[in-house]
């Protein structure tokens with residue numbers, strides 16, 4: 001694999017929606033720069049460099065105050081790029097790491113010092129070679145205090161993962177709602193299954209993220225302005241408003257065929273969270289509880 005992919009908009013518009021002061025973009029990534037932070041030998045995609053300067057410029061442009069940087073699969077279990085971005089953020093970023101499940105307590109503590117507050121388990125076959133549930137459960141049982149587990153899976157394996165998720169002894173945060181088919185609408189099979197998961201435990205959170213992925217034309221969706229996403233997700237946000245967070249998903253890995261304008265992605269916020277109270281929970285109170293609880 002040699003070609004590097006470019007997935008982000010070079011000149012995103014200014015959103016019409018102004019995020020409230022203190023708003024957090026709680027799902028984004030950094031890629032490289034490759035000269036300083038090489039990609040994993042096992043990476044399934046090689047993106048162009050999208051480092052911390054670009055991320056922080058975008059944060060300011062879109063009107064956000066902080067970022068939660070999620071380790072992407074292309075960097076494997078080497079969290080150096082994520083940690084470097086957090087260290088240079090002036091306290092405005094924290095992160096989620098991907099770790100070798102055999103990681104030592106000392107290395108977990110060092111990640112905590114570096115601003116990490118959770119680990120991510122990725123079950124997408126196109127992104128990772130294997131996802132050993134037994135090892136994941138073992139490491140989940142010895143995380144630093146206050147951490148959570150982020151899980152990324154697609155809707156077709158939700159039921160299969162239920163026993164595994166039930167056994168995780170810390171709060172769970174589900175990436176992109178487990179990728180439901182938003183074309184099915186708010187009461188479709190996928191959303192119903194996801195609601196059953198949320199109803200099974202009060203400490204399961206989710207990210208109301210990725211209109212550009214879930215309502216992509218290549219997924220049979222409508223593309224920007226992603227009306228199917230808005231219709232399917234708004235009721236979920238209203239019904240589970242104390243455990244939902246939001247993020248841009250910048251730099252949108254693997255979306256090179258339908259490059260999203262980040263300004264338009266921000267303009268999805270008032271469509272899924274129409275009141276100022278909901279917006280405050282989605283963008284501030286909820287992500288603060290997970291990532292900066294000491295400030296509350």
Ligand SMILES: O=C(O)/C=C(\CC(=O)C(=O)O)C(=O)O
Nearest residue numbers: 071072073074127249253254
């Ligand atoms: O931005 C995301 O969350 C989604 C990704 C990439 C990813 O998660 C990873 O590489 O680890 C995807 O679906 O390709």
